[in-house]
Amino acid sequence: MTKTLKRRFIIFTMAAVTCLLIFIVLAINGLNWIMLERQSDTVLDILVDSGGAFHKMDFNRPPPFSHPLDMDRMRSSRFFIVRSDANGNIMDVNTDQISSIDYETAKSYALTVWESGKEFGRMEGYKFAVKQMGANRLTFFIDTSGQSESFYRVLFASGAISALCWLILLIIVILLSGKVIRPVLTGMEKQKQFITNAGHEMKTPLAIIQSNNDTMALIHGENKYNVHIRAQTKRLNVLMSNLLTLAKLDEEIPLPTESVNISDLTNELLPVYQEDAQARNLHFNMQIEPDITIQTNRDSFRQMLTILLDNALKYTPDHGYIHLSLTRNGRHTQIIEENTCDPSFEPDPERLFERFYRGDAARTQSKESSGYGIGLSAARAICENFGGKLTAGYPSAGSIRFTARF
Incomplete structure (x- = not known):
């Protein structure tokens, strides 16, 4: 950093x-x-x-x-x-x-x-x-x-003096850059340290709450309170996982990589999302080209796919559609996730990648599954960490498309 x-x-x-x-x-x-x-x-x-x-x-x-x-x-x-x-x-x-x-x-x-x-x-x-x-x-x-x-003499003299000034200023800027960014680095380090410490400290209480909630459900039977507690602890677990991922990637510590068959990895994740989509009468289409292999971190890549698919399920209205494709385009590998969305969705798709930004201006939780606005930031950070690029756009009114290109 x-x-x-x-x-x-x-x-x-x-x-x-x-x-x-x-x-x-x-x-x-x-x-x-x-x-x-x-x-x-x-x-x-x-x-x-x-x-x-x-x-x-x-x-x-x-x-x-x-x-x-x-x-x-x-x-x-x-x-x-x-x-x-x-x-x-x-x-x-x-x-x-x-x-x-x-x-x-x-x-x-x-x-x-x-x-x-x-x-x-x-x-x-x-x-x-x-x-x-x-x-x-x-x-x-x-x-x-x-x-x-006369003109060319002045041109040469002014150009030479400007080039010399540029070199002198470059040396000065290089020497002073450390001092200039030191306060910024200090603040960022404190922020990352706080997120990391808070994330690890919250894992244990959340696990205990979840365990006690499951125990109470077994003893006294399932009720709406157990369901709400389970949903909120799940959301907090996802939030902490994404925050820790962002903190780890911001530290620029290289993650171990290996040759991963992302076609098989994607097919392993799909059944759960297909069942959830079917329960909500969503049309789930997929196009997975077989035997696509890239050099990446398996867990991080799985997390990026999970974020994109979770996001699609959260914000696709009932009877809408979700389309996922994994293809090879020349030397590049391309993942496209497209789904139906509210036509009045955020007009600037780049804002969706801002940390803690959510499409609903009131920042309400109209859905129990709504997120904290951190998932897409983590997905982009994961993608960029392995030399890829994650972008968003609106191919047509009422639909949004996320494209990850490696």
Whole structure:
């Protein structure tokens, strides 16, 4: 239990830290990209408005979230300008501000833009914009490789710092996890110890009550009081058995396992339930595939089946049906118990596995056979202890299905 809680605490904490760091990195780099984009857009706008002439440039509109542009920054920009006529014929190319572009490359870029019909956009690491100058047109290209390099530098730095922070926090969380969960473990240990001690202490009084009740019934004859005492002591015995099972499984002490033919084990349990179902006019159907063997604890598996069948008999109304199947589905073994239930039953089937939860909100005992809401919790714990999974669902209105998959 200690290892499980520590692992869950570390996983949940680091998941929250990971989400926070990812958000910070995305926010920083997203804002950085927006700032770089707006700065390059402003540079391109100034170029277009001035027609590429430095003496006509207007620096009175600074880009948002950035320092105002000046002549030095504009002269450090890398751009080239292509002049063409209305038919797309190249008339002039100006590559004074860039050395990596020659005449033919600039010409091909301009022709590509003219054929696309776009007035602005991106093209192979350049932003471009078109300005009509009478019958001619100027196509401006500004190099954005510096923008990309700046963005990736910030991205790498923020990612590296975040990864380092994540590792440091992971070490801190691992070192502190023991202290954080210690109060929780102490409370859980006291609870389990109380349940275990109470369970063992109550076994003897219950056995004595049951024995004395049977003796009185033999001497004075059976009456309604004997019947009620026997029913309630039986319920308490089942409750204590399930509580002790949960306490034992919570301690994560591995139970001895063996190869168990669960087909034979299931067939051994069925006759008693078939008789009870027949007495209440219930339709009991079963489909047991022969010779299914799994590695499990025989007593625990029998207890899980008993809980599911007891639960079905308790809550299936008269003239309803119970269906039990045990089949092999590929590499998995599947047990399905389905029965009729009240249509107004708990809408969330997962709540049925909560400890001490019962479907009747008043928590009354309208039936002598009603339970304490601990059986299904014990059944799921048994199933999970052997690598299985127990789920519940409503295949149709007025019926409930429990599926155990190993």
